[in-house]
Amino acid sequence: MRKLWGRITEFLSEVKAELKKVTYPTRDETIGSTSVVVVFCVIMSLYLSFVDSILVWLVSRIL
Template identity: 50%
Template sequence: MAKDKTQAAPVAEKPSKPKTSSGKSKEDSGKGGVSLTGRIDQAKEFFEQSKGELKKVTWPTREETVKTGIAVLVFSVVMAIYLGVVDMALSRLVALILS
């Protein structure tokens, strides 16, 4: 019989660092944990990755932005008027019932 090709080969897990009682690895449990240069390197990497992700973004055109902005304003005004009318009607109904 042939071996089933749909089964994935077992993935070797990275060996985990031994943890101290505080949850930090023994390597990080020294004075201050991660060094300043390590944090600076992490920050540089973060900003480089962020810059790469921002290049992938599809930004809307000015026309699309104006159109959606107008749509939001119109919808907000319509909802404000609707809720105002409903509030006024319910207020009068409650006043009528209580009087």
């Protein structure tokens, strides 16, 4: 049991050391990245809507 407890405490201390190395984005970087994702999603949804409309029109012409 002591060996297990020693491994657990070693693991937790290593996790703590790794978390000190983490760099978090600034507020401006987060806002910029989020803006890029939102704009990309809007553009892709418009594109897919356009392609879907064309395919619906094509299928209706065929049938």
